[in-house]
Amino acid sequence: MPMRWCEGKSGNWWHRxxxxxxxxxxxxxxxxxxxxxxxxxxxxxxDIFLRVHQIYPNIGLTTIYRTLELLVKMGLVVKFDFxxxxxxxxxxxxxxxxxxxxxxxxxxxxxxIDYDEFLDEEIELIKKTEKELARKYGFEIKNHTIQFYxxxxxxxxxxx
Amino acid sequence: MPMRWCEGKSGNWWHRxxxxxxxxxxxxxxxxxxxxxxxxxxxxxxDIFLRVHQIYPNIGLTTIYRTLELLVKMGLVVKFDFxxxxxxxxxxxxxxxxxxxxxxxxxxxxxxIDYDEFLDEEIELIKKTEKELARKYGFEIKNHTIQFYxxxxxxxxxxx
DNA sequence: CTAACTGCAAATTCTTTGCATTAGT
DNA sequence: ACTAATGCAAAGAATTTGCAGTTAG
Numbered sequence: 021m022p023m024r025w026c027e028g029k030s031g032n033w034w035h036r037x038x039x040x041x042x043x044x045x046x047x048x049x050x051x052x053x054x055x056x057x058x059x060x061x062x063x064x065x066x067d068i069f070l071r072v073h074q075i076y077p078n079i080g081l082t083t084i085y086r087t088l089e090l091l092v093k094m095g096l097v098v099k100f101d102f103x104x105x106x107x108x109x110x111x112x113x114x115x116x117x118x119x120x121x122x123x124x125x126x127x128x129x130x131x132x133i134d135y136d137e138f139l140d141e142e143i144e145l146i147k148k149t150e151k152e153l154a155r156k157y158g159f160e161i162k163n164h165t166i167q168f169y170x171x172x173x174x175x176x177x178x179x180x
Numbered sequence: 181m182p183m184r185w186c187e188g189k190s191g192n193w194w195h196r197x198x199x200x201x202x203x204x205x206x207x208x209x210x211x212x213x214x215x216x217x218x219x220x221x222x223x224x225x226x227d228i229f230l231r232v233h234q235i236y237p238n239i240g241l242t243t244i245y246r247t248l249e250l251l252v253k254m255g256l257v258v259k260f261d262f263x264x265x266x267x268x269x270x271x272x273x274x275x276x277x278x279x280x281x282x283x284x285x286x287x288x289x290x291x292x293i294d295y296d297e298f299l300d301e302e303i304e305l306i307k308k309t310e311k312e313l314a315r316k317y318g319f320e321i322k323n324h325t326i327q328f329y330x331x332x333x334x335x336x337x338x339x340x
Numbered sequence: 341c342t343a344a345c346t347g348c349a350a351a352t353t354c355t356t357t358g359c360a361t362t363a364g365t
Numbered sequence: 366a367c368t369a370a371t372g373c374a375a376a377g378a379a380t381t382t383g384c385a386g387t388t389a390g
Contacts, residue, residue: 044343044389044390046344046345047388078346080346080347080348081380082347082348082380085380085381101263107379126319137316138309145301152298154330159331159332162287164328165325165329166325166326167324168313169324171322173317203369204365204370205365206371209370224354225354226354238372241355242356243370243372245354246370265379267355
């Protein structure tokens with residue numbers, strides 16, 4: 021029904037991930053991925069549910085959770101915790117390439133900024149650290165997060 | 181009753197934080213801080229509750245939560261989320277000095293390792309980034325986290 | 341066809357809140 | 366004494382689970 025979004029003749033870029041894992045390509049999954057792809061930034065399960073609901077009203081919240089869990093397991097989506105009790109989800113950078121997720125979070129109002137300062141240095145350090153951690157602890161590292169917490173300009177002046 | 185832990189004649193190091201903020205020094209708070217100081221590493225509210233309970237059985241879980249909230253607000257404790265739906269708490273490094281909290285988390289079994297590779301570089305980069313973010317976005321940065329997620333050696337071989 | 345997927349409702353789990361009581365200062 | 370702090374029970378919120386019906390391959 022919807023589905024008009026960067027699809028090749030043989031399906032979308034993520035189809036192989038599904039086929040390969042023996043997972044079925046269903047309408048809910050397509051819509052959820054579409055929503056994630058369109059609005060990219062740290063959505064909560066409920067955010068996703070609401071947007072998905074507009075496109076395809078039959079999809080339940082449970083399916084959102086189950087699909088997100090699958091997508092995270094497959095590595096297509098990253099799950100975050102900003103400390104407000106609800107998880108956020110973000111599609112991994114388009115296709116290949118390591119994705120980086122750097123957030124600046126206001127602990128008072130919950131505002132989240134995606135920053136991009138010193139990314140190159142950061143990425144270099146992360147890579148190095150990842151390699152060393154993998155070697156030393158035998159971990160297979162899948163992902164990482166870097167987050168700064170504090171008070172945004174507004175909350176800082178209002179001084180609650 | 182308990183309280184035999186690095187206290188000067190005029191009270192523990194954290195007393196001034198309490199007095200200064202107009203907060204009372206109560207038994208639950210003392211015990212909770214003792215537990216945090218003794219076992220340092222990423223405890224959940226329930227972990228803390230259980231240990232506190234052994235020392236002083238009357239303290240309720242609610243008080244644990246309320247005290248932790250206060251301690252976080254005061255900056256004495258750092259709150260973490262490792263993605264398993266329960267928050268973890270850690271006492272900030274002893275006294276002064278910026279504390280750094282670096283974790284390597286197995287997404288399968290939940291094991292958490294505190295790593296210490298490339299800390300100097302990391303700290304330097306963090307400092308620089310913090311300064312820049314404060315300048316650019318007007319944030320007053322209070323804290324940060326760096327976490328790596330992946331499969332630990334065991335979970336990786338068992339290949340679930 | 342048949343096993344994976346879905347939706348609903350109920351259940352869990354973690355955390356917060358209301359309120360009467362207790363205890364620092 | 367005056368209030369902050371506590372404990373209990375109940376409420377809330379996010380996420381998970383059981384199960385019968387649905388659908389992709």
